[in-house]
Amino acid sequence: MEDKTNDAMRATQCGSRFFWQRGQLIDRRLSAKYARVLLRGPTVPTDVEVGQFVLVRYSEDPCLPRAFSILSGSDLGLELFVKTDGRVREKFATAPMGTEFDIRGPYGTAYRDTISSDCQYILVGGGSGAAPLLHFRKRYPHLVAGEVYGFRTRDPVDLLPEVVLTVECDGGQRAHERLAEIWTPGVGIIACGPEPMLRLLGEGYGNEPHVYVSLEARIGCGIGTCLGCSIETRLGMQRICREGPLFALKDLPWLR
Ligand SMILES: Cc1cc2nc3c(=O)[nH]c(=O)nc-3n(C[C@H](O)[C@H](O)[C@H](O)COP(=O)(O)OP(=O)(O)OC[C@H]3O[C@@H](n4cnc5c(N)ncnc54)[C@H](O)[C@@H]3O)c2cc1C
Numbered sequence: 155m156e157d158k159t160n161d162a163m164r165a166t167q168c169g170s171r172f173f174w175q176r177g178q179l180i181d182r183r184l185s186a187k188y189a190r191v192l193l194r195g196p197t198v199p200t201d202v203e204v205g206q207f208v209l210v211r212y213s214e215d216p217c218l219p220r221a222f223s224i225l226s227g228s229d230l231g232l233e234l235f236v237k238t239d240g241r242v243r244e245k246f247a248t249a250p251m252g253t254e255f256d257i258r259g260p261y262g263t264a265y266r267d268t269i270s271s272d273c274q275y276i277l278v279g280g281g282s283g284a285a286p287l288l289h290f291r292k293r294y295p296h297l298v299a300g301e302v303y304g305f306r307t308r309d310p311v312d313l314l315p316e317v318v319l320t321v322e323c324d325g326g327q328r329a330h331e332r333l334a335e336i337w338t339p340g341v342g343i344i345a346c347g348p349e350p351m352l353r354l355l356g357e358g359y360g361n362e363p364h365v366y367v368s369l370e371a372r373i374g375c376g377i378g379t380c381l382g383c384s385i386e387t388r389l390g391m392q393r394i395c396r397e398g399p400l401f402a403l404k405d406l407p408w409l410r
């Protein structure tokens with residue numbers, strides 16, 4: 155009897171991980187190129203760790219699901235910060251309130267299981283890569299030594315009032331240049347953003363011990379079985395959806 159109860163509890167807990175859940179778009183703030191959206195449904199996961207992501211499919215367009223980092227999860231719902239230029243992301247910007255999305259997750263290893271807890275970190279986000287870092291700063295303020303959120307234009311300033319953005323077209327400064335101004339030896343870095351930004355970090359900080367980068371790839375299964383998101387690391391092949399998305403920069407020779 156007890157076993158059955160435990161099985162039922164486990165099935166409920168695993169439900170959102172292995173089966174699609176319906177979530178409604180219940181709130182949205184928009185800029186020209188970005189959206190901050192809230193999705194809610196009775197079984198949509200909200201108990202999530204920093205750095206985890208969900209797979210989302212637009213219910214009326216069952217294309218391959220897309221991965222989105224979680225900005226926050228609470229009773230209000232699951233909050234995402236997305237660029238609005240792709241097939242699914244564009245729907246976040248244009249679909250009417252109440253539109254249903256299919257959601258599965260959360261997936262990925264929590265940042266706190268990858269990083270060293272011995273130091274503080276400068277968070278470096280580029281574009282929509284800010285999403286997991288905003289989650290991090292909220293959950294672990296004591297681990298944050300500084301923040302850099304790089305954007306080309308002022309477009310998303312009103313969407314992210316909680317942080318100061320480094321806007322390239324304002325002062326001509328890019329995220330890695332701002333980082334160079336505030337980084338000091340011994341301070342760690344957690345970065346999430348486009349690959350060119352991560353490559354610049356690889357050039358500058360590849361030999362530093364506490365530098366971590368969050369990687370993106372086309373995600374298929376999201377649960378580590380299809381191997382479609384595998385990357386080469388110093389420790390062998392690893393999966394972005396399972397061992398990642400955060401990796402120590404020193405373990406990624408191709409990025410240094
Ligand atoms: C772990 C993880 C976390 C992520 N977190 C986020 C997040 O928080 N926010 C976020 O916005 N993204 C995030 N991504 C990235 C996102 O999953 C991908 O960009 C995804 O492809 C977006 O899906 P889409 O259908 O909206 O865009 P897609 O249609 O897949 O297009 C992706 C990009 O390619 C461009 N593109 C599409 N078709 C063409 C074409 N024919 N020619 C030229 N360019 C084209 C689009 O403009 C867009 O920039 C994450 C990815 C991973 C792996």
Ligand code: FES
Pocket residue numbers: 372373374375376377378379380381382383384393394395396
């Ligand atoms: S997406 Fe299938 S193993 Fe990562």
